[in-house]
Structures are given as structure tokens and as C-alpha cells.
Amino acid sequence: MDAIVLLKDDHKTVEKLFKEFEKAGEQAYKKKQELVGQMIKELTTHAYIEEEIFYPAARESVPATSSHVLESVEEHHVVVWMLSELSGMDPKDERFDAKVTVLMENVRHHVKEEEEEWFPQVREAMGRKSLQEIGERMEKAKSEAPQDPLALSSADK
Ligand SMILES: [Fe+2]
Numbered sequence: 001m002d003a004i005v006l007l008k009d010d011h012k013t014v015e016k017l018f019k020e021f022e023k024a025g026e027q028a029y030k031k032k033q034e035l036v037g038q039m040i041k042e043l044t045t046h047a048y049i050e051e052e053i054f055y056p057a058a059r060e061s062v063p064a065t066s067s068h069v070l071e072s073v074e075e076h077h078v079v080v081w082m083l084s085e086l087s088g089m090d091p092k093d094e095r096f097d098a099k100v101t102v103l104m105e106n107v108r109h110h111v112k113e114e115e116e117e118w119f120p121q122v123r124e125a126m127g128r129k130s131l132q133e134i135g136e137r138m139e140k141a142k143s144e145a146p147q148d149p150l151a152l153s154s155a156d157k
């Protein structure tokens with residue numbers, strides 16, 4: 001599996017959860033809590049394979065995009081702390097929907113930058129063979145991802 005295709009598939013999975021959340025009714029507390037649980041799982045796993053495998057590999061082969069990688073890690077930092085707050089939060093809390101909305105804005109912005117500005121440069125510099133090799137490593141690493149978003153390296157300051 002090509003690394004960039006794999007990451008874009010993950011982005012789509014998350015976007016589907018976001019759309020479902022947006023469609024869920026104001027009072028659909030159980031549904032919204034379930035969706036947030038899935039967001040936490042998907043985003044933590046995705047951030048883990050990016051931080052442990054893709055970002056370092058991309059940074060090494062395209063040093064010109066180092067600042068982009070560093071900015072991406074800061075964006076992950078904000079997202080993982082929000083995920084951690086949401087994981088213990090009552091969906092009836094008046095801040096719940098607002099927090100999920102800001103989480104979605106952050107993730108959508110981040111995904112857009114990755115896909116539109118950065119991945120094309122990485123693809124060109126790395127070529128198909130290395131992207132496939134990295135994709136395979138990421139696929140395997142998914143099962144090693146932590147459940148706690150704060151266990152990710154981007155959670156540290
Ligand atoms: Fe990312």
C-alpha cells in the first residue's frame with residue numbers, strides 16, 4: 001500500500017465521522033459520544049503512524065519541507081490535547097459540541113495542508129518504491145498505536 005494513499009484513506013474515514021457528527025441531532029448524546037470515541041481511536045492511530053514513520057521519513061528525503069513537518073507536529077499537539085479532553089467529557093456538557101467543532105476545524109485545516117501543499121512534494125521526492133515500503137511499515141504499526149492520545153510524542157512540549 002502506498003503511504004500517501006493510506007494516509008488519505010485515513011483522512012476520508014475521519015471526515016466521514018465528522019459528517020456523521022454534524023448530522024447527529026442536538027440531543028443524540030449516545031450517538032455523539034460513540035462518534036467521538038471513534039474519532040479518538042482513528043486520529044490517535046493516524047497521528048501515531050505519521051509521527052513515528054511518515055514525518056521522519058519525509059523530513060529526511062525532503063529537507064526543504066522541514067518547517068512544514070514541524071508545523072504539522074504543533075497542529076497534532078493541539079489536536080491530541082483536545083482528544084484527551086474529549087475522552088473524559090460528558091456529551092451533555094455545554095462545551096462538548098463546541099469542542100468537537102473546534103477539533104474538526106483544526107483537523108480539516110491540517111488535512112488540507114497535508115494533502116494540497118505537502119504530500120505532492122513528498123511524492124515527487126520519494127518515488128513509488130519508498131512510498132510503498134513506508135506504507136507497509138505504517139500498516140503494520142497501526143496495531144502498535146497507543147489508545148491514549150497523550151502517549152503520542154506530539155503531546156509533549
Ligand atoms: Fe498529520
Ligand SMILES: [Fe+2]
Binds near residue numbers: 011046050114
Ligand atoms: Fe494526516
